Amino acid sequence: MIIGVISDSHDNIYALKKVLLRLISHGVESVIHLGDIISPFTVKLLRDELRGIPVIAVKGNNDGDVYQLTSMFNRFGWTFKSEPGVIEINGRKIFIVHGYGGIDETTMLVNSLAKSLNVDLILYGHTHKPVMEKVNGKLVLNPGEVCGYLTGKISYAIMDLEANKAEMHYINEGM
Numbered sequence: 183m184i185i186g187v188i189s190d191s192h193d194n195i196y197a198l199k200k201v202l203l204r205l206i207s208h209g210v211e212s213v214i215h216l217g218d219i220i221s222p223f224t225v226k227l228l229r230d231e232l233r234g235i236p237v238i239a240v241k242g243n244n245d246g247d248v249y250q251l252t253s254m255f256n257r258f259g260w261t262f263k264s265e266p267g268v269i270e271i272n273g274r275k276i277f278i279v280h281g282y283g284g285i286d287e288t289t290m291l292v293n294s295l296a297k298s299l300n301v302d303l304i305l306y307g308h309t310h311k312p313v314m315e316k317v318n319g320k321l322v323l324n325p326g327e328v329c330g331y332l333t334g335k336i337s338y339a340i341m342d343l344e345a346n347k348a349e350m351h352y353i354n355e356g357m
């Protein structure tokens with residue numbers, strides 16, 4: 183199963199549309215958004231562009247209207263988690279979290295979770311910095327930022343759950 187992993191779209195509709203088109207071209211069967219969607223209108227854009235591809239998301243620190251985000255996800259038959267947690271897709275246990283505090287705190291938290299949780303993968307966002315590494319034999323992945331605001335690069339990841347592999351992708355034009 184091919185999964186698209188994105189984070190930190192921060193209502194940048196222009197960048198998000200580019201990423202969603204790329205995800206579709208990769209043949210993703212599901213999308214995981216690791217927080218900071220921001221506004222409910224972005225959820226409608228996800229639905230319109232993805233045309234039936236399901237989305238699972240976790241709340242980010244800038245996602246303000248959690249009630250509306252949750253309501254829209256529920257209406258579309260998707261999953262919006264207001265707290266970090268484990269999801270299971272295709273027999274793989276995946277811990278999803280946005281992040282906490284600054285870059286150092288988030289990195290420390292994620293590495294500690296990789297050493298202590300019984301999961302196959304840990305996915306996180308928040309830092310806006312792409313990371314793909316093995317920690318305690320587990321794939322730890324941060325797809326970076328869709329918005330491109332901090333790094334000047336739009337980034338996302340594609341995961342093949344069958345092979346337990348991931349690839350980072352970048353879109354540099356237009357930023």
